[in-house]
Amino acid sequence: MRAVLVGILSSLFFSATFIINRAMNLGGTSWAWTASLRFILALPFLLLIVAYRKNLSQLLKEMAKHPFQWLLWGTLGGVGFYSLLSFAAAYAPSWLTSGTWQVTILAGALLSPLFYVTEQSSTGSRKVRQSIPYKSLRISLIILAGVILMQVKEAMTGQVELRPFLLGFVPVVLAAFFYPLGNRKMMELCEGRIDTFQRTLGMAISSMPIAICLGIFGTATVGLPSSGQLLQALLLALCSGVIASLLFFLATDMAKDNMGLLAAVESTQSGSMIFTVLGEVLLLNGAFPRGLSLIGMIVVIIGMVATSLINGKQRVRPNKASVQVNR
Secondary structure (H helix, E strand, O other): OHHHHHHHHHHHHHOHHHHHHHHHHHOOOOHHHHHHHHHHOHHHHHHHHHHHOOOHHHHHHHHHHOHHHHHHHHHHHHHHHHHHHHHHHOOOOHHHHHHHHHHHHHHHHHOHHHEEEEEEEOOEEEEEEOOOOHHHHHHHHHHHHHHHHHHHHHHHHOOOOHHHHHHHHHHHHHHHHHHHHHHHHHHHHHOOOOOHHHHHHHHHHHOHHHHHHHHHHHHHHHOOOOHHHHHHHHHHHHHHHHHHHHHHHHHHHHOOOOHHHHHHHHHHHHHHHHHHHHHHHHHOOOOOOOOHHHHHHHHHHHHHHHHHHHHOOOOOOOOOEEEEEOO
């Protein structure tokens, strides 16, 4: 239950992604700079946290063992997924981007068969392929149905052309799979040897090569960001890059040995849609949802509560299983 609650809290801070992205796009910030600055500006804060806890040398030694895997999965679950969200935000309204992001509800559950669990018994150990947690998946479908209801009214009244729709839709779907895949691969690689703070910093460090390239691209296309845009990016880095990431990775660490609970934690990211709507109303003078949109929000809340009740009581079984890669 605690893992699910931490996941919901992380979705609150992750909603800053869509709210601040919208404000930055309206201000003319390049999508490349938005993605780049989220990780570049978050890096010093994460470094301070890990250094204060005296765990930096341990992290660097761990990264040195598998540098290419850190680079691949750290980038995929870091700047890789976020650059796709930032790119999509330049072509689609925030309701479409944040709504499409809820595909991650299903992505986490559907990725389960890519991994094995090593089960220990009196006769030895054996690898068992993980199956899709259909109980969690059924609840996730309820959440997804609520999200769809929230978007129906906007989609019917909006004038959405095909090209902007595809450019705002396809990258977000890819990002919705990159995020849990990169995160799970990193948990698999670390095998509990480092904590949440170290893993978050390690993924941020792994994201630096692509983040720097994006910054160069942003400079070449629109120039350097203004002081106001840097302030917005700093707020984005703190809310989404530091707080939300730490909370989400903490929640997934708490549930890493239980695929059903892990899928439940990943489904809590649907809460970002609700927090995005509320944020737009309170901060950007947006209209509060009514009709089908309000019904959809209620359905999402019901689905999240049901997910917590069904999966939150499941206990993690220590020393019973460890995740193994499906090669």
